Amino acid sequence: MDLGNLASLKHFIPEMILVAGVLAIVIIDLAVRDKSRLGALALIAAATSLLAIGLEPVLSGAWLFHRMLVFDSFAIYFRTLIALAAVVAIWMSIGSQEVKSCDQGEYYAILLASTFAMFLMAESANLLMAYLALEFVSLTSYILTGFLRHNRRSLEAALKYLIYGGVASGTMIYGMSWIFGITGSLDFNVINKALSTPGHLPVLAVFIALVLILTGMGYKVASVPFHMWAPDVYTGAPIPITTFLAVGSKAAGFALLTRFFFPAISHLAAGGSWTALAGVDWPQLLLFVCIITMTLGNLAALQQTNMKRLLAYSSIAQAGYALMGFVVLSNDGIRAMLFYLFAYYVMDAGAFVVVMIVANSTGREDVDAYRGLAWRGGIVPALALTIFLFSLTGIPLTVGFIGKFYLFAAVIRGQFYILAIVGILNSVVSLYYYLKPIQKMFFEQPRGDEGTVRFQPWDYGLMGVLACATIVFGLYWSPIISFANRSLSFFTGPT
């Protein structure tokens, strides 16, 4: 189905709820003096949008707004993930000490707008739309990163993010112009048709165009070598925003990456395996990116002493793991990647929630602030952080293990043995730095200068939900894997 503007609107309800939320917050912000309720309003908007995604009619798929966006089950999966990330980020913001000092109205309005933009990224069916959505996400992210106006680190992070982002998106749109020159279109479906037509295709030119486009998308998922912004931005941004970028923005990046590299420029053969069109060898390139990303992320994380920075490098490595599912070029791999992104959402957001709880109480983010946490009244957050970190390592009984299990299963099935070996060695290396805060919390005694952790039901509630989810989905993961399985279909036109 190729829907026009008005007909598209009925598949656009979650997005419209977010826009309504943005408008409502802006107007109420002007009207009322007491800004403390704006967070709750934003939370309601994000949660309603999530609900609307859940209630959307299941259909095979459609193009919206004259083939600018595509509505299919793949988009549903990622919009769910992004909406969940927004819910967590807003929930965290309500309890965050850092955010309390900011302009509440603008903060929540931009956060919702950013969510909206990420939805668009997951739905783009056209390179132009993809570019606009990606820029929209980037611009809102720059503002949110620099929201702590009186904090030098926050401002520096925003500036770095802006400069990197500008270069990356500039490079990407240049690559898109090459694609347009070669295929005559920006529409994913038309690009696919053009590349599948036998004839004299300039393979090298297509390859260069893909490398340029990969710059922009790789920057969003923070894969090496476009990862340099991540540690500084994750450290400088307010913790809820760090979480939102680490989880939501990365998921949106993966959505776009997958939609462009699979349905747009690859061919799905029977049996669920994909082949690159026109003999362009991007899979080899991405395999290389994947291996470097996880290795570099893990090695750099070994030396970190700031928790946010440690988690930043860890999230680079995690993106590398997720890419394993990408480079094996099979539906098995994509499904594993989808599952892993969900697992990553639960465990990484959980870890950041604990970091925020500790930072709220003590004002510190370094690993030493966790010394003896279990023995100075913080046994609950200490246990929760332990669960999240073990999950990030991939130890059983957690959802992270199941995620890794699916990834390695796809890798072994695709016979990428070197990748499997690199992957498991990375898991072992990562254990070393994930254990660092655990050692501090449990094995060391407090020295008295760390401060106590105060009990905040609001934050503990979120932490509890995420910790339970980590364990429950580690034991009973059928619902998630079948959701990921259903989301494997890309709409590429009426059949």
Next chain:
Amino acid sequence: MSHALTLITFVPIAGMVLILALPDSMKNASKWIAVAATIPQLLIAIHLYEHFDTTTSAVQFAEKASWMPSYHISYFVGVDGISISMVLLTALIMFISTFASFGINRAEKGYYAMLLMLDTGMMGVFVSLDFFLFYIFWEVMLLPMYFLIGIWGGPRREYAAIKFFLYTLLGSVLILLAMLGLYYYSATPTFDLTELAANSSHYSIGFQRIVWIALFVGFAIKIPAFPFHTWLPDAHVEAPTAISVILAGVLLKMGTYGILRVNFAVLPAATYQLAWLFLGVIGTINIVYGAMCAMAQTDYKKLIAYSSISHMGYVMLGMAAFTTAGINGAVLQMFNHGTITAMLFILVGVIYDRAHHREINGFGGLAQQMPIYTAFTGFAFFAGMGLPGMSAFISEVLVLLGAWQTHPIMVVFGSATAVLTAGYLLWTFQRIYLGPLNEKYKGFSDLSFREAFTLVPLGVIVLILGVYPHAILGLLNTSLVHLNQVVLSTSGAAVAMVH
């Protein structure tokens, strides 16, 4: 009891939940809850022992339920002769080590909760017949062990804990890859170990060799086999007494158990080709090298740790023999090593609790002050040396006799090491217990009732099995003969597959 194996595995978890739910004011009750959780376990183990049919090598007391149908993962537990002996050992050692833990006086709730979680992990490994389930239990066991060493351990506990965790995780991830390989290249994708074993001829020999080595490294780290053994002395020295008992008594057996359960049963052709090198030669190195290292130690606990490495070498050598006597001796040695080393570590703990050091040269003449303790130590040392009339004699002789037919040179080294073993144990005995009494230790009390209570059952078992080894061998024999047959039967087939 139709759910005996599920019960025996998860009873400790119930105890753990109970302990965690205790209010802080009642934390003294946690040790009794832990005891209360291990008693039914021991009773179920005895029940299983009584009702076990020793005439068949088939899986008994099996329970199966589908868990993840799309990946053919199921909750499948059951025991054969090999695993039931380990289930018995685990139940016994856990019961003993709960009592041996009564000295813990910091964060007791956490300690006993971790101890019980460890219990479930170990029991689960021995009863699982689904590879995925096996792997889950295998890894779950790491977490409590890490915390038990890291929180309640000695001065260098952080280093020992992280070393233990990193080493064993490296082993487990190799097992994970091997497991996935076995799954995807089997005749019909499955994690069911009995089914994988039944269709073992489906794998090509080249594939078998690669997977075999990956699995071997994973399991060898746990044994620990040379050169992957360096984590063990550190872990033992830092771990509290009861944890050392469990580590030596049960955990090390998982390595050799895993090799029998997976490498032998699922990859028999590769086993037949590779065992002489990886089990025979490395096992012999373990025996000799472990004994030599033990001789050089001045820390009492480190000495026992190295002697433990040495004794595990006999298990590997026996497995490499491919004779009925050899493989029976190997598994019997696993059981005997569990009881004897547990005694030795309890005895080290007794003196450490009083002197707060373990320097062998710092003692002297303890026999005058602590006669009962000295008598127990003498008994355990003689058992460790493999004196006739004690359990280790039977198993070591079986191993050496069994291996003589296939690997005579290794047996020469293995049996010659008995002299080294006697040497370092007697020398240690002399330095600690004989001679003039060190004035510092005048006030030491002899064994308490609780300490004696943890030692006596183990000692009795050592004596019984020394005279009547059939009590365990009877369980093992049918399953092991069958397993041995499976491996030997591939010797002809293996040659055919190469060409």
